[in-house]
Amino acid sequence: MLLRLKIHSFNYLSALILLLVTICSSIDSFAQTVDTTVAPAAVLPGVYADPNIAVFNNKFYIYPTTDGSEGWLSTSFTCWSSANLVKWKNEGVILDLPHDLTWADKRAWAPAIAVKNNKYYYYYAADGNIGVAVSDKPTGPFKDALGKPLVKKGSYPGQMIDPMVFMDDDGAAYLYFGQGQCNAVKLNDDMVSFDTAKMISFKPSGYNEGPFVIKRKGIYYLMWSEYDTRDPRYSVAYATSSSPLGPFKKAETGPVLKGSGVVKGAGHHSVVQVPGKDEWYIAYHRFKIPGGNGYNRETCISSMHFDANGNILPVNVFEKIKPVKLKR
Structure with a gap:
């Protein structure tokens, strides 16, 4: 025994x-x-943050914040285009606050774009307000659509920044925005107004800023950035719902995008789907490498994947993306 x-x-x-x-x-x-001491080069040269990535007419576009000033005091917006997600062309300034607006002249932050009825609507933060401009082309130039903010500073809880517009399959458009609190509302058909009585405000656990919505296989994914953009822990989490306005249930897994090794402060993202494919890419900023911080950030792109249950898998920030061919 x-x-x-x-x-x-x-x-x-x-x-x-x-x-x-x-x-x-x-x-x-x-x-x-996975060598965490070496990261892929940024996709845009110089310092750009808060990238909004989109695809129109067989071409990819990025609309970023111009970075590099303490306090984020940039005064204009640029547009970048690409046929393959790898090589990017600077399309120049598409909206200049001092020249094109009468109600704000600095703090040009975190833009977003949507298209409807062959018009391109450009949403952006300017001096703590949210504005909207319009153009016939995705490369602008854009003109102020209202002559005043779409959402004025102090109108709702939190800061009136970080707008994003999600276009649903039925053509309905939904506006999301807010730092400290997420605000959401269905836009009117004109894309430049909404019913203020229908605005909803909520704060998912960990939410700070940068809301972004996608839809996949009937599920709405609300994604956002956690911590402060100056914090190396800046990262992206998400929640899901069967409705574009929620309620949203936060995923039980940790952040789907976060820094590691030499990559710090990976967040304030946007997502693009390759037309006709279940193929997704996430654009985001990180501290500039080397020597970056919350005022000197650079734009990157990684692939984004889902598991069999529809959960977003952790993004590999050390992956070097390959050229993507679009059908013509």
Whole structure:
């Protein structure tokens, strides 16, 4: 009996040692395959943040915040285009606050774009308000649509920044915005007004700013950034719903986008689907490498994947994306 116990103990110990060796080997293998000291180059040259990525007429576009000033005091917006997500062309300034607006001249932040009835509507933050401009082309130039803010500073809880417009399959448009609190409302058909009585405000656990909505297989995904953009822990989480206005249930998993190693402050994202495919890419900013911080950020793109249950999988910020061909 004693011999049998000794044999069983020996077998258990051997199995435990083998398991530990396997785990250590797996960790070592991961470390060898993912070098966290070297990250892919940013897709846009220079410092740009808060990228809104979109696809129109077989071409990709990025609409970012111009970065590089303490306090984020930029005064204009640019547009970038690409045929393959890898090589990007600067289309120049598409909206200049001092020149094109009468109600704000600085703090040009976090734009977004949507198209309806062959018109392109450009939503943006300007000095703590949300404005909307319109153009016949995705590259602008854009003209102020209202002569005043679409959402005035102090109108709702939180800061009136970080607008995003989601276009549903039925053509309905929904506006999301807010730092500190998420605000959401269905836009009127003119894309430049909404029923103020129908505005909803809510705050998912961990929510700070940068709301962004996508729809996949009938499920609405509300994504947002957590922590402050100056914090290396800046990251992206999400919740799901069967309705574009919620209620939303936060995913039980951790952030789907976060920094690691040399990558710091990965967040304030947007997502684009390759037309006709279940293929998704996430654009976001990180601290500039090297020497970046919350005022010197650069724009990156990674692929984004879902598991069989529709959960968004963690994004690999060290992946180098390959050129994407669009059907013509």
